[in-house]
Amino acid sequence: MAYFxxxxxxxxxxxxxxxxxxxGFVLIYKSAGVPNLxxxxxxxxxxYAVWLVMSWGLPVWAAIPIAGAIMFxxxxxxxxxxxxxxxxxxxIMVVMLTLGLEILxxxxxxxxxxxxPKPIDLGIDFAPIIIGDVFINRTSLYGGIAALVLVxxxxxxxxxxxxxxxxxxxxxxxxxxxxxxxxxRAIGISWGLAGVAAVVAGALWGSSQGVDWTLSALLFxxxxxxxxxxxxxxxxxxxxxxxxxxxxxxxxxYLDSVAGGSTRDVVTSLIILLTIMIRPFGMFGREDIERx
Amino acid sequence: xxxxxxxxxxxxxxxxxxxxxxAGPIHAEEIKFGLLQDFTAVYTFVTGQYNxxxxxxxxxxxxxxxxxxNTFTAIVRDTGNQPQRGIEAYNRAKEEGAILFDFLxxxxxxxxxxxxxxxxxxxxxxAHGRGDASDGTVFPxxxxxxxxxxxxxxxxxxYMKQTGGLEGKKIAxxxxxxxxxREPGPILQALSEQEKFEFKAFPYxxxxxxxxxxxxxxxxxxxxxxxxxxxxxxxxVSVRTAIQNGIRPEQIHxxxxxxxxxxxxxxxxxxxxxxxEATASGMDHPIIQRINEKVIAxxxxxxxxxxxxxxxxxxxVATMAVAVEAARLxxxxxxxxxxxxxxxxxxxxxxxDAEGLMPAITITGADHQGGGAGRVSxxxxxxxxxxxxxxxxxPDLVRKVIEESASHYGK
Numbered sequence: 032m033a034y035f036x037x038x039x040x041x042x043x044x045x046x047x048x049x050x051x052x053x054x055g056f057v058l059i060y061k062s063a064g065v066p067n068l069x070x071x072x073x074x075x076x077x078x079y080a081v082w083l084v085m086s087w088g089l090p091v092w093a094a095i096p097i098a099g100a101i102m103f104x105x106x107x108x109x110x111x112x113x114x115x116x117x118x119x120x121x122x123i124m125v126v127m128l129t130l131g132l133e134i135l136x137x138x139x140x141x142x143x144x145x146x147x148p149k150p151i152d153l154g155i156d157f158a159p160i161i162i163g164d165v166f167i168n169r170t171s172l173y174g175g176i177a178a179l180v181l182v183x184x185x186x187x188x189x190x191x192x193x194x195x196x197x198x199x200x201x202x203x204x205x206x207x208x209x210x211x212x213x214x215x216r217a218i219g220i221s222w223g224l225a226g227v228a229a230v231v232a233g234a235l236w237g238s239s240q241g242v243d244w245t246l247s248a249l250l251f252x253x254x255x256x257x258x259x260x261x262x263x264x265x266x267x268x269x270x271x272x273x274x275x276x277x278x279x280x281x282x283x284x285y286l287d288s289v290a291g292g293s294t295r296d297v298v299t300s301l302i303i304l305l306t307i308m309i310r311p312f313g314m315f316g317r318e319d320i321e322r323x
Numbered sequence: 324x325x326x327x328x329x330x331x332x333x334x335x336x337x338x339x340x341x342x343x344x345x346a347g348p349i350h351a352e353e354i355k356f357g358l359l360q361d362f363t364a365v366y367t368f369v370t371g372q373y374n375x376x377x378x379x380x381x382x383x384x385x386x387x388x389x390x391x392x393n394t395f396t397a398i399v400r401d402t403g404n405q406p407q408r409g410i411e412a413y414n415r416a417k418e419e420g421a422i423l424f425d426f427l428x429x430x431x432x433x434x435x436x437x438x439x440x441x442x443x444x445x446x447x448x449x450a451h452g453r454g455d456a457s458d459g460t461v462f463p464x465x466x467x468x469x470x471x472x473x474x475x476x477x478x479x480x481x482y483m484k485q486t487g488g489l490e491g492k493k494i495a496x497x498x499x500x501x502x503x504x505r506e507p508g509p510i511l512q513a514l515s516e517q518e519k520f521e522f523k524a525f526p527y528x529x530x531x532x533x534x535x536x537x538x539x540x541x542x543x544x545x546x547x548x549x550x551x552x553x554x555x556x557x558x559x560v561s562v563r564t565a566i567q568n569g570i571r572p573e574q575i576h577x578x579x580x581x582x583x584x585x586x587x588x589x590x591x592x593x594x595x596x597x598x599x600e601a602t603a604s605g606m607d608h609p610i611i612q613r614i615n616e617k618v619i620a621x622x623x624x625x626x627x628x629x630x631x632x633x634x635x636x637x638x639x640v641a642t643m644a645v646a647v648e649a650a651r652l653x654x655x656x657x658x659x660x661x662x663x664x665x666x667x668x669x670x671x672x673x674x675x676d677a678e679g680l681m682p683a684i685t686i687t688g689a690d691h692q693g694g695g696a697g698r699v700s701x702x703x704x705x706x707x708x709x710x711x712x713x714x715x716x717x718p719d720l721v722r723k724v725i726e727e728s729a730s731h732y733g734k
Binding site: 034037038041042045137138141142145146147148149150152157158159166168169171236239240241243244245246248249280281283284287288291292293295296 | 526528564585587592
């Protein structure tokens with residue numbers, strides 16, 4: 032029972048860490064109506080940004096907000112140079128563009144800043160929190176809390192005047208233009224916000240494994256999270272994340288030693304396939320959204 | 324860049340300088356090595372420093388006059404760990420006259436192995452590729468030339484035996500779920516029967532950025548020793564998650580892919596973790612000191628100075644030291660250096676240790692592993708410190724596994 036409980040808690044917290052990555056995806060979709068397949072590479076880039084600022088001798092509490100500003104600016108640049116000319120274009124071309132951006136960043140950023148894993152020390156204690164025979168990883172715990180805080184902030188943001196404008200842009204670019212909303216600015220802001228969310232994800236995941244290209248591999252579980260939770264649902268990210276994390280931890284916890292291999296990716300793939308087949312808009316997504 | 328390494332873009336750009344600059348005027352013979360490696364995908368954790376060491380060593384040899392007037396040229400290209408790109412890069416480099424190839428990628432090496440053998444070009448596969456390529460009777464042009472993963476596992480197990488005993492003990496092998504991760508299985512099975520210990524495998528999904536379920540299970544298994552068998556960022560996650568699950572650092576024993584960068588990622592808790600090493604790390608070796616003096620100090624190095632002397636840099640240096648020694652032996656008697664002569668040179672290598680940088684290796688027509696020696700080192704908080712002597716562990720058992728596997732090749 033303790034083993035099951037530990038897997039359950041560990042999975043839920045890991046899932047919330049996935050939700051941190053997925054949040055950027057949803058922020059862009061909810062604001063700009065663009066499925067962003069570059070979110071994994073954005074997290075990797077953000078991790079490099081935190082490491083770079085720390086390598087200048089700044090403490091982590093200063094490095095994270097500075098990296099946040101850098102990534103917000105990076106999001107604006109992506110919009111200005113790449114996304115702006117895609118406004119009004121078929122969504123599939125925008126998806127391909129973000130896929131191209133993912134591949135570009137994954138090669139370019141380690142190429143410039145070095146491909147060996149870079150350390151980020153957040154000062155989180157190694158010692159787990161122990162309750163009975165259940166061990167709880169502190170990095171995952173803090174990551175889970177950070178995810179909940181960010182999701183709460185995102186929910187609040189979309190209730191503001193600017194957030195409402197972004198939702199309008201997501202619904203219909205042409206109508207938004209017609210009522211005087213700057214679609215370009217809205218899309219730029221959404222990419223900037225996704226960049227800020229990526230900084231938190233990149234710092235936490237980077238502190239656990241080091242910063243290198245493999246951070247971009249977090250796109251896969253993040254996509255499972257948004258498909259399950261609903262690509263336009265912020266609170267769906269939390270529940271989707273917890274479910275993906277729990278299923279991807281508990282099932283391998285019992286099956287891996289029997290199967291002789293890791294079953295986690297199989298579980299994640301099944302979540303994606305079954306959700307699309309049974310409920311293509313996810314648990315909390317709007318039913319009229321397009322399948323990506 | 325603080326603690327950084329030479330990025331691959333600058334490295335590739337400098338390749339041109341190496342080709343036309345260091346080689347200088349056309350000499351009696353220009354021996355070309357194709358270092359066609361993965362700078363942008365899976366092996367990025369090692370390639371930059373490894374390749375830097377290789378290029379710097381070849382520069383050193385050229386600076387010191389080459390071998391018998393022959394100089395060396397490195398052809399460096401990125402394969403992205405993709406067999407298709409590797410094949411294309413191989414064919415281009417072959418046209419340019421390369422006679423030795425190092426892909427530092429198991430899938431790329433595997434894809435080109437048959438063609439390279441047919442072309443009679445030498446492929447070196449240090450610390451990667453097929454372990455059974457050590458059988459020179461089956462793979463005449465392929466030279467692992469360092470301890471295979473089987474020899475590494477045997478070396479670690481023997482160290483456990485010497486330090487804490489094996490009979491009745493439990494070993495947990497926590498590995499990335501890939502052919503590389505599963506590699507030690509057969510040798511551990513054979514050793515467990517011989518030494519009467521128990522072992523259990525705990526796989527985790529690639530690339531290893533999340534391993535919590537595997538380590539929860541490991542903790543309940545209550546192992547006496549833990550072996551970690553992964554690479555890159557996943558290794559730091561393994562060590563961190565192990566310690567978070569109450570595994571003492573002293574219990575952790577790693578495959579060769581655990582280096583200074585991983586120690587920096589883990590932090591002070593890394594102290595006490597052990598790993599297999601095929602080459603010594605640090606600056607205190609004659610070859611590394613000469614590189615420092617003749618290549619790095621004059622500003623002719625191919626990467627960040629901070630990397631010189633670290634584990635993967637020295638590994639790269641050692642690979643080229645062996646290759647150059649093979650060329651020297653192959654050229655004896657005035658022979659023209661081609662693939663056949665180089666192969667013959669490799670098979671003449673006897674007791675070569677790269678001036679103490681690596682264990683003495685002896686390569687024969689049958690044994691392309693060179694004996695499979697290595698040692699165990701421990702992270703002391705600042706550097707890797709050897710805790711055993713260079714030697715080959717369970718050589719007969721390792722050879723048996725090699726021959727058994729090689730016997731299935733092509734069937």
